[in-house]
Amino acid sequence: MADPTRIWTAALIVIGDEILSGRTQDKNIGQVASWLGVQGIRLREVRVVADDRDSIVEAVNTLRARNDYLFTTGGIGPTHDDITVDAIAAALGVEVEIHEGARAILSGYYETRGGLTEARLRMARVPAGADLIENRMSGAPGIRHGNIFIMAGVPYITAGMLDSLTGTLEGGLPLLSATIGCWVAESEIADLLASTERAHEGCQIGSYPFFREGRTGANFVIRSTDAAMLDACTADLSTALERGGWTVTAGGI
Numbered sequence: 001m002a003d004p005t006r007i008w009t010a011a012l013i014v015i016g017d018e019i020l021s022g023r024t025q026d027k028n029i030g031q032v033a034s035w036l037g038v039q040g041i042r043l044r045e046v047r048v049v050a051d052d053r054d055s056i057v058e059a060v061n062t063l064r065a066r067n068d069y070l071f072t073t074g075g076i077g078p079t080h081d082d083i084t085v086d087a088i089a090a091a092l093g094v095e096v097e098i099h100e101g102a103r104a105i106l107s108g109y110y111e112t113r114g115g116l117t118e119a120r121l122r123m124a125r126v127p128a129g130a131d132l133i134e135n136r137m138s139g140a141p142g143i144r145h146g147n148i149f150i151m152a153g154v155p156y157i158t159a160g161m162l163d164s165l166t167g168t169l170e171g172g173l174p175l176l177s178a179t180i181g182c183w184v185a186e187s188e189i190a191d192l193l194a195s196t197e198r199a200h201e202g203c204q205i206g207s208y209p210f211f212r213e214g215r216t217g218a219n220f221v222i223r224s225t226d227a228a229m230l231d232a233c234t235a236d237l238s239t240a241l242e243r244g245g246w247t248v249t250a251g252g253i
Contacts, residue, residue, distance in 0.1 A: 008171045009044045010036050011063035015074035015084055016153055017051050027155040028073045035162045040171030041069060051075060056087035064091075064148060069169065074153030076143070078119040084150060085143070089127035092145065099126045102141050109139030134164040173225035178234045181219040181253035182246040185209070192240055193220070200233035202226055210253075219252040 012032050018024040026048070033043040044067060049055045056075075064070040075084030089096045102124035107116045123140040126132075133142030133149065135157060142161040143150040151161045186193075186207045197205045203224040210217055220237065224230040238248045 006172050008041045008069070009067045010041050010069040010071060011044060011067045012046045013056070013059050013063065013070070013072045014046065014048045014153075015051065015056060015072055016048075017081075019048055019074070020050055028153070028158050031155065031159055032071055032073070032162065035166075036171075037175050039166070039169055040174045041169065042175065051081050051083060053083055053087045053090065056084060057091040060088055060091040060148070069147050069149065071149045071151065073151050073158055076123065076140070076150060076152060078122045082122065085125050085127060088145070088148065088150060092127055092148075094128040096125050097128045098124050099130065099132065099143075101132055102126065105132075105141055106139055133161045136160050136164070175223055175225055176227055176230050177221055177223045178230055179219055179221050179252040180234065180238055180241075181217060181249040181251075182241055183215050183217040183253070184241075184246045185216045186218045189241070189244065189246075192244065193237075196233065196237045196240060199236065200224075200229060202229045203233040205233070205237065212253075217253050221252075 012029060014026055014028060016024065019026050029046055036043050045063065047059050047063065049059050060070065060072070072084060072088070075082045086096055098121070103116075103121065106120055106124055110116045110120055126143045127145050130143045130145040133144055133151065135141045135152070137157045137160040138152075138154075140152070142152065149165070151158050182189075186209045193205050193207060197203060203222055206221040206223070208219045208221065210219070222230060222234045222237065224233065238250075241248050
């Protein structure tokens with residue numbers, strides 16, 4: 001029987017010169033993290049790399065070795081600078097091949113859109129031995145090779161690919177959370193936060209300070225895979241803050 005306490009982890013590589021230059025603002029990190037949480041998988045690390053073969057190879061081999069799953073976004077389009085497939089194939093030590101299922105999907109999609117050109121056929125290239133991830137948005141499929149998931153960089157297409165993967169990956173218990181807020185500097189209650197977390201094994205407390213309306217405050221996010229533990233920790237932290245003279249706002253400020 002699988003260990004229900006096991007924590008499944010994932011990493012994400014965001015690929016693209018346009019992200020590093022600031023020309024494009026990444027939106028995939030947030031949606032991948034949220035989706036993984038629902039699947040019972042923790043996003044543990046994210047790396048943003050350029051459209052550079054060696055950089056992608058190094059990131060893929062490093063991150064796939066220490067996580068259960070690796071996701072990539074970007075660099076699987078029809079142009080010469082879309083090198084993700086080639087780089088991941090190199091990292092895996094396999095050849096690049098045309099996936100006949102992908103060819104058929106693209107041929108049907110482009111039948112009334114100018115036909116399947118050589119450039120468009122590039123989107124059927126996969127590391128040898130790969131499977132496809134359905135793309136209901138734009139025809140070109142994503143790619144799965146073992147525990148690696150190669151997806152588009154366009155956020156709404158990425159979202160569709162994630163949707164098609166929902167429920168197909170093995171994961172652990174979903175991470176639950178609760179949020180409370182106070183008008184207090186986190187430095188004033190650092191010891192209180194630490195002692196409360198120590199008293200509630202299986203819970204983590206994150207502190208997120210802010211400055212608004214001329215005042216300093218902080219929101220505290222309590223996380224656990226156990227609903228009862230989460231409720232107990234949240235209640236104890238709220239009580240401790242109130243006793244210290246700080247009014248607690250449920251749901252955060």
